[in-house]
Amino acid sequence: MTRATLALVGHSLRRTRAIVIGMSVVLAGFQFLLTQVGVYLMRSQAFGLLASLVPEFVRSLAGPSMLAFMSFAGVVSLGYFHPIVLVALLALTISIATEPAAEVESRFVDLTLARPVARGQVILRTLIVLVVCGAIVLGTMTAGTWIGLACCTPTNAPRPQPAVVRALALNLAIIAWCWGGIALALAAAVRRRATAIGLTSLSALVAYLLDYLGRVWDPARLVSKLSPFHYFEPMSLIAGAGLSGRNVATLLAAGLVGAAASVIIFSRRDL
C-alpha cells in the first residue's frame, strides 16, 4: 500500500471515528442488554410461554428456526439480525461507502487528485475503511455479547456456541460488505452523496421487501433470489446449520462486483 493510500485511509478513519465509536458502543450495549433479557426470560421461565403465543402460521412459516429462537441462545443471538441492528449497520456502511461521492460534491477530490494519486486509490481507501470500520463494530458487538455471557449470566444458562455467534457476526459482516459494494458503485457514478445514499437505501428497502415477499408468497420466490437478503439466513445459523457456502459466495461476489464496478466507473468518469 502506498504512502498516499495510507494517508487517505488515516484521513477517512479520523473523519468517521465518532460515528464508528458511537455505533460500536450502542450496538455492543444492545448485545449486552440482550444477554440480560435472556437471563430474565430464563429465570421467569417465559420461553415456553413465548413459544405458545406465536401463531401457528408464523411457526410454520419460520420453520424449526422459530423454536430455536424461543430460547436463551436465540434471544442472545437476536442482536445479529434484528432489523434495527441491520438498519444501523447498513446505514454506517452506506455512509462510509458513499465518501467518494461526498468528496466529488465538496470538491475535496480536486485537491487529492491534483496530487499523484490514482482514482483507484480513492476507491481502495474507501474499501479499506469499510472493512476496518465493519471489523471494529462487529468486534465490539461480539465483545458485548461475550462480556454479558461471561460476567452476568448464570452458569447453567444454555449459552450459544461461540461458533454460532462468530457465524452470525460473519453473516452480518458479509451482508454489510455486499451493500457496501453496491453503495460504492453508486457513489462512484454520481455527484452528490445524498443521491448515492438515497439510491442505495431505496434499493436496500426494495430488496428487503422482495425477500420478505418471496418468503411468504410462493410466486415471488424466484424473483426474490435477486435480493441480497435472500442469502442472509441467520435463523438457520441459530438452528445449528453452518454458514452456507453458496450464500457467502453470492454475497461476497455481489460486493466484489460492486467494488470492481466502482473502480471502473470512477476511473472513467469526469469529475
Next chain:
Amino acid sequence: MNPPPIRLEHLGKQYGRLTALEGVSFDVQPGEVFGFLGLNGAGKTTTIRILLDLVRPTTGRASVFGRDCQTHGRDVRAQLGYLPGEPGFYGDMTGTATLDLLGRLSPQRVDDAWRKSLLDRLELATSDLRRPIREYSTGMKRKLGIVQALQADSPLLVLDEPTEGLDPLMQEAFYELLAELRRRGRTVFMSSHVLPEVERVCDRIGLLAGGELVLLSTVKELRRLAGRTVRVTFAEDVAPPAAWPPACEAVRVAPRLWELRVYESLRPIVSLLATLPIVDVDVLVPPLEEVLRTYYAGKQ
C-alpha cells in the same frame, strides 16, 4: 529540446450538446507566467481540469513536460501544484491538518522552511492554522489554497483565479510571490478575468471565448488591443492639438476635458500633457468584456 511545461493540441470537450472547448492549441514556455483569460463559462476551468485529468477531453491532447495528461496522469500531477477556483476544504479540519494531509499526498517531502515562508508572506499565523477552516474568511481560505498549491515547490503551478477574494495588500504579496517563483524558474499557468492583474504579472496571455482560443499574445499586444482610456481635466480652456500622438485617438474633446483612447505606451501623451495646465488625469483599464468586443470588432 525539452518538451514545454504545457502543450495543448486541438483540445476539445463536449458535454452532451454543449461545446465547452474546441480546437484549443498552444504551448506554455518554461519559466513564463501565462495568463489564461476568459469570461465565466469560456472554458478556462475545463482546460485546467483536463490538465489535471479530472476531466477527459473529447478531442485532442494535453501534455505536461511531454507526458500525456490522461495516459500518464500521475506522472503529470507529480510535477504540478494546483489551486482550484473553489478549494473543497473540509470545514471541520484545521488549516495545519489540511496542509499536512495534502503534503503527505505529494511525492516530494514538503520543506518546512518553504512552507513557513509562504505562510509568513501570506500572513497566515500559526494560531489561524489551528482553527477549523469553517471559521476562516474567504480570503483566508484562498491563502490556505495558495499555500497548499505551492508548498511542494513543484516546477509547474496551475492556479485558477488565484487572487479571487484576496484583499489588495494580499494581492500585492501574492504578486511578489509570483515574481519570486519566476526567479526560481517555476512555470505558472494562471486563469483570471482581471485584466490589470494579468497585465502586471503575466508574460503572455491566451484569451478564451466560447470555448475557443481567440487570442494568443504577449501582454504588450493585449495592451495595444485593449487600449486605455485617459481622461484629462484642465484648469483652463485648452485647444486640442492639430494631430494626436500615434496610437492615440480622441473619444471626447471639450475645452477643459479630454477623453482619449491610448493603444500603446502612454509616453507620447504624457509628453503632450506636460506643457498643459492639468488639474487631474485618470487612466482607466477596460474590463475584459470590452477587450473581447474590441477584438471581435477588429476581426470583423
